[in-house]
Structures are given as C-alpha cells and as structure tokens.
Amino acid sequence: MTDVREAEIDTGTAYGMKPATYRQELVEVGPGTPMGELMRRYWQPCALSEDLGSDKPQKVRLLGENLILFRDKSGRPGLVHENCCHRGTSLYFGRIEEDGIRCCYHGWKFDVKGNCLEQPAEIDGGRNRAKVRQPWYPVEERYGLVYAYMGPPDKKPVLPRWEHLENLGDDEYIETRWKPGYGPLNDDPYNPLKFNFLAAYENTMDSPHLPWLHYYHSCDQFTGAPLLRHDAEDANLPPYAHIKDLAGQIVAERSELGVKQGVPMPIPGHGLFLASNEAIVPNMAVVATLIDMLYFVPVDDTSFISFMLFRTKKGEQRSNLNELHFGKTWWEMSEDEHQRSPGDYEAQFSIGVLPAHSREHLSQGDVALGMLRRRLAEAVRDVQEGRDPPGVRRGPDADDVLRIGAHGMIPYTAAA
Ligand code: FES
Ligand SMILES: [Fe+2]
Known part of the structure; x- marks a missing residue:
C-alpha cells in the first residue's frame, strides 16, 4: 500500500467540522440572560394601538414570556402574565370588563396592574384578595404602538x-x-x-x-x-x-x-x-x-x-x-x-x-x-x-x- 504524499492531501475540507456555536450573550433573550436583561431595560413595542380593542384579550409572546395584552373597557391597556394566579387558567379565555379582565375559570377579576378586584365565589368577595396579584408589566402607548417595560421596576426609564x-x-x-x-x-x-x-x-x-x-x-x-x-x-x-x-x-x-x-x-x-x-x-x-x-x-x-x-x-x-x-x-x-x-x-x-x-x-x-x-x-x-x-x-x-x-x-x- 502506498502512502498518499503530503502534498496531495486535500486541505480545508468539511470533514470534522465542529458544531457551530453562537455568542449567547448577544443572542438569547429569556429572563436572566445577558441580552434578555439588556432588552428589559428598554420599552419594547408589542402591538399596534389600533389593533388593541376591548373586545377580546390577545396573546403576546415577548422576550420568551407568554403574556396577555388587553384594553379594559375604560380604554386602559394592560399586560399580564398569561396564567391566572389562582389556578393557572389562561387569561386568553378571559372576559374584558370596564375595569379589568376576568378569568373564565372561577371569575377572579384583575385590573391593568394585576390587582385582584373580585373573587366572586369567595366569602365576602374574597377577604384575602388584596394579597394576591396577577403578575403584570407597565404598558404605555406612543406613535401608534403599545410599548411594554419588562425590566426591574426601579430601573424603569421614561418612554x-x-x-x-x-x-x-x-x-x-x-x-x-x-x-x-x-x-x-x-x-x-x-x-x-x-x-x-x-x-x-x-x-x-x-x-x-x-x-x-x-x-x-x-x-x-x-x-x-x-x-x-x-x-x-x-x-x-x-x-x-x-x-x-x-x-x-x-x-x-x-x-x-x-x-x-x-x-x-x-x-x-x-x-x-x-x-x-x-x-x-x-x-x-x-x-x-x-x-x-x-x-x-x-x-x-x-x-x-x-x-x-x-x-x-x-x-x-x-x-x-x-x-x-x-x-x-x-x-x-x-x-x-x-x-x-x-x-x-x-x-x-x-x-x-x-x-x-x-x-x-x-x-x-x-x-x-x-x-x-x-x-x-x-x-x-x-x-x-x-x-x-x-x-x-x-x-x-x-x-x-x-x-x-x-x-x-x-x-x-x-x-x-
Ligand atoms: S384559575 Fe382563574 S379564577 Fe380560578
Ligand atoms: Fe438589505
């Protein structure tokens, strides 16, 4: 058997290529990631104002988080975590009212800042309802866009x-x-x-x-x-x-x-x-x-x-x-x-x-x-x-x- 002479060996072929990697600190945006935390220091647009009516809640997925965007019947936009803080049903199936969004499962109602306004089946409308809060994010509108701020509350910038x-x-x-x-x-x-x-x-x-x-x-x-x-x-x-x-x-x-x-x-x-x-x-x-x-x-x-x-x-x-x-x-x-x-x-x-x-x-x-x-x-x-x-x-x-x-x-x- 004759050895292939070195000069004849192909170089630069794709054989043995290592798996590609990316710069995680620039690419990943979920909570706690470096870029995700940078993105969360800025107001991020998540919808067009004209698309946000008071008829139905909308699903929004933003920076890897599942959220529900709605406009209460008084015209205030709200952005809350998708799953109800009672037993986890999606607020996508919720109903919009004058002052908030009401979960379909047991009727808990939350305002645009996640405050629990009603717990219909609970005694006295829910004696402990002030202790629960639907996780929420601040929302503002400008230039026809709805912007969300998903970062640390004490770092919230002006829009x-x-x-x-x-x-x-x-x-x-x-x-x-x-x-x-x-x-x-x-x-x-x-x-x-x-x-x-x-x-x-x-x-x-x-x-x-x-x-x-x-x-x-x-x-x-x-x-x-x-x-x-x-x-x-x-x-x-x-x-x-x-x-x-x-x-x-x-x-x-x-x-x-x-x-x-x-x-x-x-x-x-x-x-x-x-x-x-x-x-x-x-x-x-x-x-x-x-x-x-x-x-x-x-x-x-x-x-x-x-x-x-x-x-x-x-x-x-x-x-x-x-x-x-x-x-x-x-x-x-x-x-x-x-x-x-x-x-x-x-x-x-x-x-x-x-x-x-x-x-x-x-x-x-x-x-x-x-x-x-x-x-x-x-x-x-x-x-x-x-x-x-x-x-x-x-x-x-x-x-x-x-x-x-x-x-x-x-x-x-x-x-x-
Ligand atoms: S799961 Fe939403 S009110 Fe019970
Ligand atoms: Fe281009």
Missing part, C-alpha cells in the same frame, strides 16, 4: 420621544407597520420571522450587502428595477467598478446611542450616494431614507417581529415598501425566482434559526457590524455592572427626547 418623529406639521402623521415584505406567513400575531433577531438587526450595519445583494446580485429589492446586475452592467466599465475597494470607503462610527454606518451606493444616472443607517442599542435602527424607526423585537430566541414607524405626509403611505422583484411580491415569486434573485430574507434566514458565530470570518467590510456587536456587548456589561445602558433616562425630570445622527442618502464624493 422616549424621538426628535425626528416629533413636532409634526399639520400635513404629517406617524405611520405604523409591522409586516415585513417577505417571509412565510404563519398564524402568530404579527407573523414573526422564524430566526433570531440578531441576524436581521445586524443587517442594518452590514454595509457591503447593500450594493452587492441588492444591486449586483439581485434586482433592486425595493423597486424591482434590474439596476446594476453584473450581467446588465455598462460595458464601458470594468466589472463591479462601483463596488471595487468598497470596504475601504465604509464610514462606521460610534454614536451616542449605537453605531452609524454609511456605504457608497451606485444610483444609476445619479452617481454615488452614501446610504446612512444608525443602529440604536439594543434592537432599534433608522434605515437610510426608508424607515424612520425599526424595532427588531424578539418573541423568543428563534423568532422576532419588526415594528416600523414612518413620518409621512397625510394622504401618502411610505410603509408600502413596494418590495417587488421583477414586478412580483415575495409571495408571488417561484422557488426558482427566489433562488436566482434573493433578497434580505433569503440572505438572513438561510444563516440558520440561530447564528453560527464560531464559523464566521469577519473582514474589513464588516467594520460597522463588528462595531455594533462590541457596542451591544458593552451595553450588556453596563447592565451587569450596575450602569444604565445607552439612551436610558430615568426619573421625573428626565429629558425624554432622544436624538439620532443624520441618516438618509447623501451625495457621496470618495475621499481623495
């Missing part, structure tokens, strides 16, 4: 106002939206996408994918125009002329609330523009000219909902992102078309339900994404070491207005 969403003109309104323009439809409220929130959140700082995925590889995700596909490129230009050395031109910097990134984008007929996004710790972003506030809200470790806000002229609708690929919506495309013209969804969900950080090879083009991960890890440490994370303001006199850096599409001149 922020965003400067760029304030002082609306008479001809403006704040438009809300939750449905992404892609992804399999499911029966859950708000149709969560079924992978970890971080892959979607990080995409806002993934600079090179903008020109590559959206312009060279596929058609423009948002208009369906076949822009700079490599097979339709200007014959007078060398291949990929617009993207050459792009990694060196990415602008990435820490901001007060997170990370800002800008990447030169070729807009045919108009030249290069700097598409500028800001990621805001721990799960928010403003996206160039497209979305004024985008929340990646984890349902649990393996699914999330995108809530979006737009400052819009009355009579107009910006949230119709018109995600057409060659004239079709995501749902109208065939498998063949999805494969040949993938967009954000295909690029992100195919990473896996959970990320595989141990297998990544981050490079220079990932500068903003790496910065965001460091910023998130720092914020996690802030909480662990007893400091307030970025943007958290507390106390009766706290300024509740937060400012982001500039975002949008800015004409771009390459640095000399």
